[in-house]
Amino acid sequence: MATATQAISKEMQQCIEECLNCYSICEQTVQHCLELGGKHAEPQHIRTLQDCAEICRASADFMLRNSPFHGRTCAVCAEVCRACERECRRMGDDEMMQQCADACKRCAESCERMAKMA
């Protein structure tokens, strides 16, 4: 992703990228899980993926505006990403779940750093 404004720090650029990446994978994983069915289609599992996609998108949006509230959205984003990572690890057996869990983990770590710095 290109970020053109000087106002946005290197670290924030990285976090925006992680958020949009995590959003993208969660959104795809929802479809993947619905196709697998069974435990993968449990309401709680799908909802956590949807929550994660939505807060990642919102959090990226706040950072792209260099909003003074980005630390607050990043803190919530990190929390939801951690929950989504756990959810995906719990499913365990599937390559896509692994990828999604890893994306959530990276995004959570990046958002935690942003929240601390804010």
Add this chain to the structure above:
Amino acid sequence: MATATQAISKEMQQCIEECLNCYSICEQTVQHCLELGGKHAEPQHIRTLQDCAEICRASADFMLRNSPFHGRTCAVCAEVCRACERECRRMGDDEMMQQCADACKRCAESCERMAKMA
């Protein structure tokens, strides 16, 4: 707004409505302020309205899913709404700013209740 699931409490229904209402007014107020120009078009003022619109939309989304994280998004939403209310009161002289400030206040109060109950 119609909310059909029993899962969603009366209080939550009310909060979803306040969030979507506040989102709608903030989104319109951005255009209104750009047309007025001058202090109304200051980057910080427009950004606060955009932040408020985005977090209201995200917060409503979490409640519509009856997400266990809705208390967390509502807490951030309340904080941004309070800032947006202050911003709009600071502009003061305009009927639409008044309306926007009032919508932000109602949404903040509703979100604070949801955050406390969660």
Add this chain to the structure above:
Amino acid sequence: MATATQAISKEMQQCIEECLNCYSICEQTVQHCLELGGKHAEPQHIRTLQDCAEICRASADFMLRNSPFHGRTCAVCAEVCRACERECRRMGDDEMMQQCADACKRCAESCERMAKMA
């Protein structure tokens, strides 16, 4: 929903309301259908509901800005709403599916009018 700008016509206000209402019901219906399981949790059914929620949200957003492109987003919104209505009628037996189908129908009709007027 309150719409404060004079720029937004009565008919457009109505359409914004239908879009946000349809978005809200589709978003809730996803959770409802996942809980019901079986045919209600089929990937295609859930995806149509998600598509409908997303385009309703985007379409409302264009109208709130009184964008010259709102006729284009409304046209796509109407098409997706019609598909979602069909999907919900196909499920048939459930009160919430009925409500969702009715909301989609009203939103489609309103968006069709907006698209024609634009």
Add this chain to the structure above:
Amino acid sequence: MATATQAISKEMQQCIEECLNCYSICEQTVQHCLELGGKHAEPQHIRTLQDCAEICRASADFMLRNSPFHGRTCAVCAEVCRACERECRRMGDDEMMQQCADACKRCAESCERMAKMA
């Protein structure tokens, strides 16, 4: 951006990336233009950037679900991107406007291909 499902073609992956990139740049350009002020802060210019950001986000969302309606959202996205490119070229004198125009152009071309293939 990582796309993990096989369901999503190479060409679609590329288009998702262009949409999220264009969304990111438009969102930042809004802030940049508000800071520049003058003609850059004209309501029509800011609104076009907002329209472009919103439809890019929605269009990416449809593709991430591999929705059968993605051709329809991509067609509208291409149209809005072309208008936003023109808007940014019209401002002309600024490096960030150039970058934004280029991102809009690439996204429009990619979306036009997707719309034709659908």
